[in-house]
Amino acid sequence: MSTTALELSASLEDYLEAIYQVIAERGEARAKDIADRLSVAASSVTNALQGLVKRDLINHEPYDLITLTNEGERVARDVVHRHEVLANFFTEVLSVDEKTATDCACKMEHIVGDVILERLIAYIEYNRQSGNGNATWVEGKGFVQDA
């Protein structure tokens, strides 16, 4: 009897990530914090919480605090990790500004698979370590070899 694992939508991943971050910042997470952070209505949060409970990613009794299950914490860390690698790549390698990098990473973090993520990590690392200088974006010139 294989219980086909309920899939996690981009939307629910966003909620899970927000919960993880609020807990990291404030020590605890209430629905209001999540609503504020994601700029959605409080009722949308309640709705999402039910989805996350159903998937055993959070613990949540009505009107109570929200905590992450072990699995939830694992998945949340993974999403955050993806986000960080992507944002890092955009800023470090492509010399894109913070906001643009963050915005794009927020959407891509739900999409990029393991292989490409692994390559990005390796590529950033390679870029950082290579002794012979790296390319940087120069407005009007494109990528130019560093001095």
Added chain:
Amino acid sequence: MSTTALELSASLEDYLEAIYQVIAERGEARAKDIADRLSVAASSVTNALQGLVKRDLINHEPYDLITLTNEGERVARDVVHRHEVLANFFTEVLSVDEKTATDCACKMEHIVGDVILERLIAYIEYNRQSGNGNATWVEGKGFVQDA
């Protein structure tokens, strides 16, 4: 009186792209072709076509052939362009296999903004032109400077 342009979802962009490609390949596009290419039911195509007509991206009378409006052609080319740049980046720079590259590009093409796309294009170009050799992924070693 500003007519707020109807937004184009990722889904509709996929349909538009498929229409563009089918026309490019076969000279004309019928609903069946689109359904086959996207692996969706015929009725889902009809539905999407109505959305694209409403946005003035295609011309389509019931039971008739599908053609692109000028705007539709412009948008379709743009999506295809994004797809190609992304897939190219994955294969050329990150040395990822075709299928992985294509799959990820298919999802990212709806997300990536102009700035990052421009940088990717420049980065690929820089990589291609730089005389001092480029990095390539070597299994078990990571990125290694080309000979």
Added chain:
DNA sequence: ACCTTTTTTTAGTCATAGCTAAAATAGAGC
């Protein structure tokens, strides 16, 4: 302890986007 304010939940609506089944239309063969 009680009243007010804030938070959370419930209930009900809407849009997107997929599906199946059935009806309508078009096209091909005879």
Added chain:
DNA sequence: GCTCTATTTTAGCTATGACTAAAAAAAGGT
């Protein structure tokens, strides 16, 4: 021209995920 088949559309259902408004619960101030 009629009939059979393939295509397309309509109608109706599903799920997700947003919203508002109203009800319920919790928290704070005096």
